[in-house]
Amino acid sequence: MHNRRTLTRLFLASLACAALPVQAQTFPSRPVAMVVPFPAGGITDAVARALAQKMGEQLGKPVVVDNRPGGGGQIAAAYVRQQPADGHTLYVGATEMFAINPTLFRNFSYDPLKDFTPITSLIASPLVLVVPANSPMHSVAELVQQAKSRRAGLNYASQGIGSIGHLLGETFRGKAGGTYNHVAYKGSTPALQDVMGGQVDFMFDPVITTAPLIAGKKLRPLAIAADRRSPQLPEVPTLAELGIAGVDAGVWFGAVARAGTPAPMVERLNEAILKAMKDPEVLKRFADQGMQPFASTPAQFGSFMQAEIARWAPLIKASGASID
Incomplete structure (x- = not known):
């Protein structure tokens, strides 16, 4: 009885294996x-x-x-x-x-x-650090200096609690130094609106969503959070180039x-x-x-x-x- 069950299982397994090439040929059905x-x-x-x-x-x-x-x-x-x-x-x-x-x-x-x-x-798509187009900060060095000198520090927006923008902002805080206050939004769109309007100081957001706003002079890019520059923003340096390594995502x-x-x-x-x-x-x-x-x-x-x-x-x- 035991041998019969074993043989049955082996037979069914062999059928299944033999069926795979046929399934692959007919996939998708x-x-x-x-x-x-x-x-x-x-x-x-x-x-x-x-x-x-x-x-x-x-x-x-x-x-x-x-x-x-x-x-x-x-x-x-x-x-x-x-x-x-x-x-x-x-x-x-x-x-x-x-x-x-x-x-x-x-x-x-x-x-x-x-x-x-x-x-x-x-x-x-790499993330890019953007500030309002009319921001007084024209470089990452100026941004970090402001975060260290202002009593209340700087506010940065993110796409939500635990989003990449949030986590990258926390990584930036640890690497660059200074005081940064996280402001969570429900998605990129409302966060970017407030960055453009100057309600928050900066944000990390994908090139996908920021490039059109940068081209339209509504945002100013300061740095790419990646190991190499973006083909869409070739003139924007990486954070590593600016001396802040390990902030890339x-x-x-x-x-x-x-x-x-x-x-x-x-x-x-x-x-x-x-x-x-x-x-x-x-x-x-x-x-x-x-x-x-x-x-x-x-x-x-x-x-x-x-x-x-x-x-x-x-x-x-x-x-x-x-x-x-």
């Missing part, structure tokens, strides 16, 4: 959904839509964008986890969903590394599938996305919006997520930031 944890019109939505049509051409099936915002990415993630692990549903998120929110939220409902299979990173975006998705489907999706990202139309669209292509293999993206979680977790804990 229906439209592929890219589930985005933000409303339509945002950066992540724009990234997904830029890739969807070209991906569809590669896969031979339509690729549709499904917006499911809320809960710091938990609503979208829960939906993807409820779908079959067959590669037809992807989760396209940003740094927060994959590296920050699992530590920031006291009770987070998913583990990016255990509950999902990495497909590829997509694009990245950017927003990045990636695609994952539900854990357990067979390797042939993961490889097929990776191949389709990477080819879509090399399309001239897609490259131009990314460049026009200050996005830098950031493609990788599934294994590379998995390792990158691990490194990012390890990087941000201690900063989040040190800042005291948390969300219920």
